[in-house]
Amino acid sequence: MTARRILFAALFAAILVGCATSPSDDRISVDASTMLKSSFKARGQAGLDRLDQDDTQRLCSEAAGKTPPREVAERIEKQNLATIQYPADGKLVGDWKNGEKIAQEGRGKQYSDDPAGPVGGNCYACHQLAPQEVAYGTIGPSLYRFGKLRGYGIEMQRYAYGKIFNSEAFAACSTMPRFGHNGILSEQQIKDVTALLMDPASPVNQ
Amino acid sequence: MADPMKIRASLVGDTTEVKVLMSHEMETGQRKDAQGVVIPAWFIQTVTVTHGGKTVLAAQWGPAVSKNPFVSFKFKGGAKGDKVTIAWADNRGDKRTDEATIA
């Protein structure tokens, strides 16, 4: 009886998996993971564990550059929202001058980088921020006048801080790194970048 | 020993057009390596081009010329089949001479 129930459960699970994606596609995903593992070597601070995907990375890879189905997107956003840690002291806005330096700094976490730092956010690689910096990328939206356009209130501060901490909490499969969740930037660094966006004196808001 | 130059010489009307690519580091003496040590200057100082025993171009170069330099110039008086000889010497005493036939 018990054995039969387990068998049924196993069959049912197999049917579910079969429905989700075609078996051959699953097979290729497995082949790709295996191939990646044998094709990279650890170097500097970048170990092979960086090829192990978490749930979000796996689901977003499966979405293949497109927005995932709604229920998947909601699951990703819910999971990531739960990871956001707001500062214990309640202060979300740090020093925008430091924030600007962090936004300019492209180094950090590459195998060619010194593990002792510096580690930056490299925000300008993808976003327009302060208008004085003309060498900005366009992978992300322009954040020029971020606070001025949206208001400087506590809710917007929490959104900005949270978005930098874990972007996947607000837009599933965003291209933006999860700076706090993945330990790229420290709490103080995230406060400073939040200030770059939210301090009325920041060049971003002029 | 430096790699050979890549030379193209062609006659257009009564003018010979010469294009030369040279393989050289052309180190400025201003750069530092990963340890912060200055990389010594190393660059081509003189370039001489001769045709039929006559110098048609003589140049003095400095460290501002780029790595793997490209030179293009024209002179009058060449004929198809003539040889053009190009020589450079750098500040370390390295030399290289290569020859091309005007096409």
Add this chain to the structure above:
Amino acid sequence: MMHIDRGLGAGRRAAALAIAVALVAAPTALAQSSAAEGIAKYREALQDGNPAELWEARGEGLWKEPRGPAKASLEQCDLGLGAGVVKGAYAQLPKYFADADRVMDLETRLVWCMVKLQGTSDADARKNPFGNGTDRKSNIEALVAYITSESRGVKMNVSLAHPKEAQMYKVGDKIFYFRGGPHDFGCVTCHGADNQRIRLQDLPNLTKVEGAQKAYTTWPAYRVSQGELRTFQWRLNDCFRQQRFPELEFGSDASIALTMFLAKNANGAAFDAPAIKR
């Protein structure tokens, strides 16, 4: 009359011009297109006298010179079109080679030939894939420069007829979308949409035919900023470094799968390299 092309100096001038243009106008689409035009003019000025030719010349010498313990040249190396056929070979790579029972790109095939024909050890053959200045010249880069130059103008024609070729393509497709590492980056992060830039660098959309064609047919390239000729293996290796991944091994299956994916997507376009890039 003399004209000296100062590669790096010209680069700085072009960058200064681009910034000046952007400062005058508000950073609008107009300023961006002017900057792009400035960069295009700079590239045009570099076309004459591409130092990649120095690598091509050295590579041709290496191809023909008897080398290695067997004192043999590479002239009998089969790049896919028969032993010794270089012309047009690169436009059909990667492909399945029955003798190796493996899909190979040009670099992997060269290593294979160095081992089989010249008696070089596999480790020695793949020891120095990416050169750095006069002290560390890479023979692979020079050979790749020569062989690819013999496909200039030839239409890309990569086949998926063999099951292993089709499998490599599918896996390459998956790897293209694979996101991982501390930044959640994948190839698709930068190369999955039109008209995007990282800082001021335009990024090709490699998920579209035109983007893949334009990108794939212009590698290898002489990088003015590095003073080196760089191969497609190098391009992939350095992309993964910036993605914060561990190091992609030279000639690994993942590198061949991605090359297969992009080369096949570039089919139909005329190959146009070694090129010159900033």
